[in-house]
Amino acid sequence: MTMRLLTTLGTLAAALALSACASAPTELRGTGDLGVVIERATGRVQIVEHSHDSSLGSVDGLGDLSHAHVAFSRDSRYAYVFGRDGGLTKVDLLTRRIARRIIQAGNSIGGSVSQDGRLVVAQNYEPGGIKAFDADTLELLAEVPAEYAPGKFSRVVGLADVPGQRFAYALFDANEIWVSDLSDPRKPVTTRYPAGKQPYDGLVTPDGRYFLAGLFGEDGISLLDLWHPEAGSRKILSGYGRGEEKLPVFKMPHLRGWSLAAGQAWLPAVGRHEVLVADVRSWQEAARIPVKGQPVFVMARPDGRQVWVNFAFPDNEWVQVIDTVEKRVIHTFSPGKAVLHLEFTPRGEEVWLSSRDSNRVTVVDTASFAVRKELPADAPSGIFFTSRAQRIGF
Amino acid sequence: MDRSLLIHVAVLLGLTALAVSAAPAAExxxxxxxxxxxxxxxxxxxxxxxxxxxxxxxxPALLPERLAELPDESLVATILNGRPGTAMPGWNRFMDEAEAGWIVARLKEGFPSLQ
Incomplete structure (x- = not known):
């Protein structure tokens, strides 16, 4: 009798323990198909997966996520979320909890992970400069203030990890490109190169060789060959505006290493409603493609056959697709209001698009352009998949 | 009697103050x-x-402490026409002067949250 009662109690206790665990993910799973969607107004991120196109849950308490950026740990288990308010949060994608969180600056716009995965580096507006943290503990290891003249600090843009434990970035206020070598993370070594006027963002080509800084203050792009840094930086696509008056830019374009496709670089013009195409061998202009508005993101599908473009206010409900062989727009559509970002799945069969003012993320088939799914999200902005962890310059 | 009169005056004064602060250009x-x-x-x-x-x-930041010293008219002009040489474009395609004035007044007192 007593024995039977004890067994029953034991079973009950086990069942209770199980049900308590059910709210947290317990099954083993990989992270290669996971991603993060920023819900910018609520300081929250959704954890999503693109094998079945679903949301797994959310994590909140991440602060001001306007202009938030995400980089991933080498093992793709953790997302480093960089907030506008200087918050740097390490989010565990599997348990969907905050693993660590620090406030590392007053005003920040993003960051990147070193080649060996051991450093997380943040790029900051206030105080202007970069900071390197231990990727496990988020302990501060080094700081490179962007002090370009005595007492003068620049806002840092376009930070990209490049081979050799180096980071390339541009100084908006100093018209320079800097490359910091963090091989010894406690003793960064920085080299300065002139850039053109007001570099607004930067990118490194997928092989890590060329760093490009887009210029706001003049028509053109600064190019630094990291295989021949001694040759210095040079300007390409200069004067693409041909002296014509610029159209107003209601949102700055963004650059990243997705710009290369079919042997060419596909870049947003600034103050012109065009996508600029440059040959990657000669860096000469190869074409310009008229588009619907001021391009913000110009992103190649991973195979390079298509380039997708979204736009600045007030044309931000539109998305256009360019065929990279025909070099013309082949599809124009609106997935929702205020399309802020898009992200391809690793091999590009689908793309996820965030519509801030329609409160949803739309998953689109890139071959048929059919909508595969719509996921509700609260004013979504950036979408980041873990496949970024395996790429140079993300 | 006296008390209710005082309240009336106070309410009226309050309303007047509100009206003045809400519409600096009397728009x-x-x-x-x-x-x-x-x-x-x-x-x-x-x-x-x-x-x-x-x-x-x-x-730059658009918080009350930073904007306090700047004249309303120049802030309205910046919103409508932008600032050449900087990344600030003019927004006059999307709002008129009274609306820019309303925005400046709200910025100076602490801007409302999203609903």
Whole structure:
């Protein structure tokens, strides 16, 4: 009798323990198909997966996520979320909890992970400069203030990890490109190169060789060959505006290493409603493609056959697709209001698009352009998949 | 009797103060619906450069303590016409002078939150 009662109690206790665990993910799973969607107004991120196109849950308490950026740990288990308010949060994608969180600056716009995965580096507006943290503990290891003249600090843009434990970035206020070598993370070594006027963002080509800084203050792009840094930086696509008056830019374009496709670089013009195409061998202009508005993101599908473009206010409900062989727009559509970002799945069969003012993320088939799914999200902005962890310059 | 008169005067004074502060250029305030649109535009679209909390980014902070010393007219002109040589474009395609004035008044007192 007593024995039977004890067994029953034991079973009950086990069942209770199980049900308590059910709210947290317990099954083993990989992270290669996971991603993060920023819900910018609520300081929250959704954890999503693109094998079945679903949301797994959310994590909140991440602060001001306007202009938030995400980089991933080498093992793709953790997302480093960089907030506008200087918050740097390490989010565990599997348990969907905050693993660590620090406030590392007053005003920040993003960051990147070193080649060996051991450093997380943040790029900051206030105080202007970069900071390197231990990727496990988020302990501060080094700081490179962007002090370009005595007492003068620049806002840092376009930070990209490049081979050799180096980071390339541009100084908006100093018209320079800097490359910091963090091989010894406690003793960064920085080299300065002139850039053109007001570099607004930067990118490194997928092989890590060329760093490009887009210029706001003049028509053109600064190019630094990291295989021949001694040759210095040079300007390409200069004067693409041909002296014509610029159209107003209601949102700055963004650059990243997705710009290369079919042997060419596909870049947003600034103050012109065009996508600029440059040959990657000669860096000469190869074409310009008229588009619907001021391009913000110009992103190649991973195979390079298509380039997708979204736009600045007030044309931000539109998305256009360019065929990279025909070099013309082949599809124009609106997935929702205020399309802020898009992200391809690793091999590009689908793309996820965030519509801030329609409160949803739309998953689109890139071959048929059919909508595969719509996921509700609260004013979504950036979408980041873990496949970024395996790429140079993300 | 005295007390209720005082209350009436106080309420009237309060209303007058409100009306004055809400419309610095003596223009009619935007409709509540339009106010929502303007708040959304400032927080979200101006927010791309100035930050959603208006604490600054590529554009400067638009918080009351920073704007206090700047004259309303020059802030309105900046919103409508932009600032050449900087990344600030003119927004006169999207709002009129009274609406820009309404935005400046709200910025100076602490900008409303998104609904």
């Amino acid at each position: 009619p305030a935007p409709t509540p619906e339009r106010q929502q649109t303007l708040v959304h535009m400032v927080r979200q679209d101006c927010g791309s450069c100035h930050g959603m909390r208006l604490a600054g980014g590529l554009g």
